[in-house]
Amino acid sequence: MFHTLVFVLEEAGKSIRRNGLMSFAALSTVTVALMVFGGSLFGLYRLHQFVASQPGRFRISVFLHVDQSRAATLELARRMRGLPGVESVSVVTKEQALADLRRKDERRQTNITAALGNVNPLPDRIDIRVSPPERSTAVADSLRDSKRYPQIEAVRDERALLEQLLATSRLVRNIGGSIAALLFLATGVVIQNTLRLTIFARRREIAIMRLVGATRALIRGPLVAEGVFYGVIGALLAGIALASVLTQSSRYLGRYQTPLAQGIPPGPSVPIMMGSLLAVGLILGAVTSWMAIRRFLR
Amino acid sequence: MRLDDRSAGPRPGFPRMIVFDNVTVAYSQERPALSGVNLTITDGAFTYIVGATGAGKSTLLRLVYCDLAPTQGAVIVDGVRLDGRRGCDVPALRRRMGVVFQDIGLLPDRNVYENVAFALRVIGAGHRKIRRNVPDALELVGMVHRPDAYPRQLSGGEQQRVAIARALVNNPPLLLADEPTGNLDPDTSMGIAEVLDRINQAGTTVVVATHDQPMVDAMQRRVIELSRGRLVRDEERGGYGASISDEA
Structure with missing residues (x-):
């Protein structure tokens, strides 16, 4: 078990180092995909918070x-x-x-x-x-x-206005939720395609592993570890970039506080955003790499 | 079991290493790739499978390493009846055999030692076993003097020797080779044939599918000839056969 774990981690590390250009391409794609996902989700969440807070003012x-x-x-x-x-x-x-x-x-x-x-x-x-x-x-x-x-x-x-606002709030929540789900899927597909390329580069290794009697779990191990690496590091980089962009922009927008924007609950904190993004990166990295390997194990 | 522990001759319990019982394989409605093949290869034997391109040699080997299931009939390897990939424990079976291909070579970014050790590492072997078995396997194929060389620094014959060492490093009782001398010149091919013979002398059952007429003629071992998916000749000590021509 210990030797297997060492093998999985060593092989994942070697593959990332040896395929330097491919690793860079995979990592930058995952980072950009997670930035778009995280940024859009943040925007949608703030919009939902704003709309949802309005009926409470009635x-x-x-x-x-x-x-x-x-x-x-x-x-x-x-x-x-x-x-x-x-x-x-x-x-x-x-x-x-x-x-x-x-x-x-x-x-x-x-x-x-x-x-x-x-x-x-x-x-x-x-x-x-x-x-x-x-x-x-x-x-x-x-x-x-x-x-x-x-x-x-x-x-x-003022029930007519209130009902309109409540309907708008529901609409924003539903549409926002659907967009977030679609973005999650799209990010997953982008990451999966990128990982498929890195797996394709290692097809000879996979063929040899199969021939000498490696179990499917052991063949998957290094590739899933590689996927998790791209997911987590990509999420970390995306989180840092997003946090700095959002901090700067909220500082800038803070100068233009309107009465309309008052009373909206504060947005998610940086640690919560970073934690969520890391969790998404981890899950997407593991699941998409698992799925990307499937066709190479048939 | 160390390589030099393996004594020649059949192992008790499994005198018949490979049994084909009326095996037919049909990829499509057209002519089957194998048709009604019956054969037995005993433990410790050396067997050449010959035949033209498309005769069914590779299909026969694929059945043995469970990459393919027979459409009809039964294949029994080392006492295990193989009912197709879903029915058999492929990793466990493949750990009991070595497979050498012409087209699956070495990993270019690893040296000779690492390429051979890779086969042990992927089955979870510890460092002690790797340190013990890899030099033994390299010794057997005559490559123990170049453990640090990378594949690009080796000739075709040397690369094939390393591929054979990789197939043998886990001490399997059975070695399958599909066109192991496909791209090699006659002298180098004979060198590979001698390596395979040495491995067989150490007790490993060896089955080689080949087109290499000089090698088969020179070695005078058991020859099974396939033609259009049928077994047409089975000689205890034979040559390549004058009548073989490509059927594709």
Whole structure:
């Protein structure tokens, strides 16, 4: 067993060294393929994160009757916190609402609050965030039941926009997932074809091994080890290149932060990205080299 | 078992090394490559298989090293009935025989010693066995003085000797050679024939498929002649045969 393992590793190492040009071609192809795969996957994941974060920014606004007492408002807010799916509840009193309106007046240079004189016609409001956002419509509908909630005057939930966003999020997730799967397959095919070339260069060795009674596992061993080497080293190089490109570009794009981009969860960290890429490289290297050898063992 | 441990003559238990029982091989609907062949090669024998191109010599050898299954009939090698590649343990069988081909030569990026040792390394042999067997095998084929030479530094005959050493290094009881002198001049061919004879004297059963008339005539060993897939002559001590012409 020990001799076999030594043989497998030595042969893989010798083959990589002896076929220098072929090894370089294989390694650079694997690196570029994994860079394209990793970069595209990162882009798709960030797009998905962005789209998926948008519905979470929506809230249900519940307007109470103007004549409600503050105590009744706070009691209603307390009841709402217990509703299933409700993540957070915040009370906006009529005084706060009027102050907000004044600020808007100043910003927009309008005179709505001045026209009101000393009367505050605004009601207390309760803002609710729902998680997951898909439950938003059900929560809003239950609040519209005037028998259970006679204190409520109106409920605004912007359901049409929310549903559009949720549909977009699903679409991005599904299309992104399909593209990622296709890219994975394409990367696998590229790596397999490259490894097939290196195996073709060693066909005489394989023929001799078969003639002298080497088992299939032993013939595969050095070639799979070689495939794993290209996969792992290619992933490492692709990871380093991607990490530096993404770090630089996010630093550059960071200067152009828009309100739209705020609140998106942070992207995957460099160690996680590197680890995932290494795992993909390892799996692709092993599986594709295993498959590439099959036809030479028939 | 060391090479010099191998005594001449049949080994007890397996007096019949190779048995063909009414073997037919048909690659297609056309004329079969082998048709109803019956033969027995005893342990320790030296046998030439002769015949024109396309007579079925290589097919016969392929059946023995289990690269091919008979369409009909049975092939028994060293006591094992071979029912085709799926049915037999090919690696285990091939570790009990050496195979020399004209077209599968040496690995160009390894020296003589490494080429011979390669056959032991791929079956998981340890360093001690390699250090012991490789010089023995090189000694037997007369190449022990050039272990560090690379194939490009060797003549055709020397390369073939190394290929024979590689086939023998695991001390198999059976050696198969398919046109081992195919590209060699007559003198070099005779040298290879003598090496094969020496190996046989050490107790190994040797089966050689060949076109090499001077070699067969000079050695006067058992000759099996095939023609169009049929066994047409089996002489205990014979020559190449005057009537053989290419049938392809």
